[in-house]
Amino acid sequence: xxxxxxxxxxxxxxxxxxxxxxxxxxxxxxxxxxxxxxxxxxxxxxxxxxxxxxxxxxxxxxxxxxxxxxxxxxxxxxxxxxxxxxxxxxxx
Amino acid sequence: xxxxxxxxxxxxxxxxxxxxxxxxxxxxxxxxxxxxxxxxxxxxxxxxxxxxxxxxxxxxxxxxxxxxxxxxxxxxxxxxxxxxxxxxxxxxxxxxxxxxxxxxxxxxxxxxxxxxxxxxxxxxxxxxxxxxxxxxxxxxxxxxxxxxxxxxxxxxxxxxxxxxxxxxxxxxxxxxxxxxxxxxxxxxxxxxxxxxxxxxxxxxxxxxxxxxxxxxxxxxxxxxxxxxxxxxxxxxxxxxxxxxxxxxxxxxxxxxxxxxxxxxxxxxxxxxxxxxxxxxxxxxxxxxxxxxxxxxxxxxxxxxxxxxxxxxxxxxxxxxxxxxxxxxxxxxxxxxxxxxxxxxxxxxxxxxxxxxxxxxxxxxxxxxxxxxxxxxxxxxxxxxxxxxxxxxxxxxxxxxxxxxxxxxxxxxxxxxxxxxxxxxxxxxxxxxxxxxxxxxxxxxxxxxxxxxxxxxxxxxxxxxxxxxxxxxxxxxxxxxxxxxxxxxxxxx
Numbered sequence: 118x119x120x121x122x123x124x125x126x127x128x129x130x131x132x133x134x135x136x137x138x139x140x141x142x143x144x145x146x147x148x149x150x151x152x153x154x155x156x157x158x159x160x161x162x163x164x165x166x167x168x169x170x171x172x173x174x175x176x177x178x179x180x181x182x183x184x185x186x187x188x189x190x191x192x193x194x195x196x197x198x199x200x201x202x203x204x205x206x207x208x209x
Numbered sequence: 210x211x212x213x214x215x216x217x218x219x220x221x222x223x224x225x226x227x228x229x230x231x232x233x234x235x236x237x238x239x240x241x242x243x244x245x246x247x248x249x250x251x252x253x254x255x256x257x258x259x260x261x262x263x264x265x266x267x268x269x270x271x272x273x274x275x276x277x278x279x280x281x282x283x284x285x286x287x288x289x290x291x292x293x294x295x296x297x298x299x300x301x302x303x304x305x306x307x308x309x310x311x312x313x314x315x316x317x318x319x320x321x322x323x324x325x326x327x328x329x330x331x332x333x334x335x336x337x338x339x340x341x342x343x344x345x346x347x348x349x350x351x352x353x354x355x356x357x358x359x360x361x362x363x364x365x366x367x368x369x370x371x372x373x374x375x376x377x378x379x380x381x382x383x384x385x386x387x388x389x390x391x392x393x394x395x396x397x398x399x400x401x402x403x404x405x406x407x408x409x410x411x412x413x414x415x416x417x418x419x420x421x422x423x424x425x426x427x428x429x430x431x432x433x434x435x436x437x438x439x440x441x442x443x444x445x446x447x448x449x450x451x452x453x454x455x456x457x458x459x460x461x462x463x464x465x466x467x468x469x470x471x472x473x474x475x476x477x478x479x480x481x482x483x484x485x486x487x488x489x490x491x492x493x494x495x496x497x498x499x500x501x502x503x504x505x506x507x508x509x510x511x512x513x514x515x516x517x518x519x520x521x522x523x524x525x526x527x528x529x530x531x532x533x534x535x536x537x538x539x540x541x542x543x544x545x546x547x548x549x550x551x552x553x554x555x556x557x558x559x560x561x562x563x564x565x566x567x568x569x570x571x572x573x574x575x576x577x578x579x580x581x582x583x584x585x586x587x588x589x590x591x592x593x594x595x596x597x598x599x600x601x602x603x604x605x606x607x608x609x610x611x612x613x614x615x616x617x618x619x620x621x622x623x624x625x626x627x628x629x630x631x632x633x634x635x636x637x638x639x640x641x642x643x644x645x646x647x648x649x650x651x652x653x654x655x656x657x658x659x660x661x662x663x664x665x666x667x668x669x670x671x672x673x674x675x676x677x678x679x680x681x682x683x684x685x686x687x688x689x690x691x692x693x694x695x696x697x698x699x700x701x
Contacts, residue, residue, distance in 0.1 A: 158470060162521050166529075166555065167423075168433040168700070169656035176341075183339040183372040186403060187380055189411075191427065193475035193515070195464045196408025 149204060156205025159198055167192065173209025181206045344368040344382065347431040347698040353634050354691040363387050364431065366398065376405040399455060413460040420460060420477040420513045421452055421533040422551045422564045429454075432700035435589055436649050437663045440610040441638060442566050442583020446496025447487070449639055451568050451581050451612065452535060452547060453496040456481040456509060471521035479511040484537040484545060488678050492572065492579040493616035493641070507538025515551070526556030535568075545570040545579075558591040585610035591653075606649030606663075616674040617641050622683035625675065635665065637690045641673020657700035665692040 164170035176184060181203055189199040344367035352359040365385040372378045382398040401415030418426040424443040428434055444450035458481020466473050488494040515531035531551035539545050549566040563586045570579035587608040595601040617639060619625070625636045637643060646666040653659050667690035675683045 155470065158521055162471060162527050166527055166553075167427045168430075169653065171656045171700075175657075179339050180341050183341040183370045183378065184343060186372055186378040186405070187343070187368070187370050189405070190380075190403050190413060190462070193462055193464045193477065195466055195473065196405065198464075198466065198470075198473075 152201045152204040153208060156201035160202050160205050173206035178207040339372040341370045342367055343701060345431045345700045347696050349696040351634050352693045378403045409463040409465045411462050416455055416457045419453055419456045420479055420511050421535050422549055425454055431698035432657050432659055435606050435651055436608060436647055437661050437694040437696045440585035441612040441643055441645055451566055451583050453484050458482060469520035473517045475515050477513045481509050483507045483509045483539055488618050489539055490575055491618045491680055492576050493614050494618045509537035511535045526554060529553040543571040543573050558593050560589040562587045581614035583612035602653045604651040608647040611644050613642050618676055622675050622677050625685045635667045635690045635692045637667035637669045640669045640687050642670035644668040644670060659698055661696045663694045
């Protein structure tokens with residue numbers, strides 16, 4: 118009985134885990150898209166508030182990760198807005 | 210029975226008939242001791258016939274073999290031709306494959322070395338820790354009419370950024386200038402750690418820009434400030450401004466969206482070392498470059514709040530309304546209290562900014578209160594709608610700034626008078642009631658590279674007092690002045 122239960126558990130996990138992982142991947146992709154669209158709306162206004170908005174191609178994605186932390190602090194952006202603009206700039 | 214017997218008889222007779230000539234032929238061929246051939250010199254016809262048959266047989270076999278040889282030779286020729294053809298095809302195919310391989314390798318290499326792939330490789334090689342150098346640099350030429358000063362100048366302000374993780378980063382800014390009496394002048398403008406605790410709260414520890422209004426923290430870098438000069442009340446503290454530019458302390462700051470995207474509120478709270486002045490006992494003393502001190506009985510406190518009421522999607526521009534305070538204990542029981550407002554409105558090519566600042570410093574028994582105030586209004590219009598290429602990168606500027614205080618303390622008041630050597634451009638900026646109209650023209654080569662041209666009209670008002678560090682009054686005049694400045698600034 119114990120052995121049957123273990124086998125059943127393994128089978129259930131073998132089905133549930135990949136499905137959950139696939140769902141998580143889909144959700145992450147959808148979140149990236151949402152952030153990108155939001156970042157595209159915010160970038161001209163927020164990044165052009167003090168200086169001329171600089172295009173994403175000026176820096177590498179890794180550099181943008183660091184620069185956005187500096188700009189989030191300097192310009193006082195919320196975390197969500199900073200992530201959205203970062204997603205947009207990294208993709209450019 | 211009779212038939213069978215007859216059959217057997219016929220069979221025996223037939224065999225005898227066949228065997229007799231054969232044995233005779235064999236006897237004729239076999240060598241014998243007796244001189245049989247001599248005794249019988251004429252070959253028998255049967256022998257000749259047999260020989261002929263054998264010859265014919267051999268001829269036939271020879272013909273067959275000749276044919277075989279011919280066939281073999283032909284096949285060899287065919288194989289040789291096929292081999293040559295095969296070799297040619299092989300070489301051609303080889304060349305074609307090499308070409309394909311080369312093209313594939315070139316494409317692969319180019320793809321691998323594309324900007325994004327190379328960046329990806331570098332990112333994965335460097336890892337999650339990022340060190341980035343940004344900042345700005347500028348080359349300037351200045352001319353002042355009253356002092357007849359004309360000089361080139363250069364400034365370099367790198368910003369070092371280091372990201373340890375998604376929530377922890379370090380930052381430092383160096384200010385490097387060329388003074389007239391040294392090879393260089395290096396200052397540590399800022400050095401701080403950023404801890405992003407939540408989406409709405411950040412702690413900032415170290416030396417940072419004073420969080421008051423917009424200009425000090427956000428608008429002063431060379432490539433951001435549309436003018437060469439700073440507005441009068443927001444110059445650096447040791448250049449005659451009304452507030453210390455930087456403060457050592459701890460800040461809690463953040464922002465949140467209270468409505469639709471674009472409708473935000475940001476806040477900043479700070480506690481730090483008190484403001485430090487060069488001549489604190491005198492009314493009108495300038496601020497020191499930094500406020501690090503070993504004996505701080507008092508602290509400074511600052512707060513700022515900014516509201517952005519217009520949503521992005523409304524396409525009505527960006528409006529900012531802000532209020533700030535900076536309060537510092539500068540002497541036991543005595544306070545310096547500052548407060549101010551800021552406004553900014555940006556709509557497409559048009560920008561307007563304005564800030565007002567008021568400070569009051571209790572002097573106790575030393576003197577009556579050291580009250581100062583200042584403001585500026587700035588307008589900008591980008592000619593992006595011009596249908597002429599290159600001209601549509603130009604931006605027209607106007608700024609009016611003013612500052613009022615009872616008294617000014619100058620290290621060397623004689624610099625107010627012509628020739629005015631040693632002053633930062635016009636001496637009329639250092640009188641108690643300066644007024645300045647600045648007209649500007651910017652040309653943007655890129656979002657972070659700008660050539661600026663500025664024409665200042667100094668219109669100081671009379672009144673107030675000028676003293677040296679010992680408190681000795683100095684008589685001064687307030688003539689109008691003109692200055693021209695041009696600067697090429699780059700943000701990197």
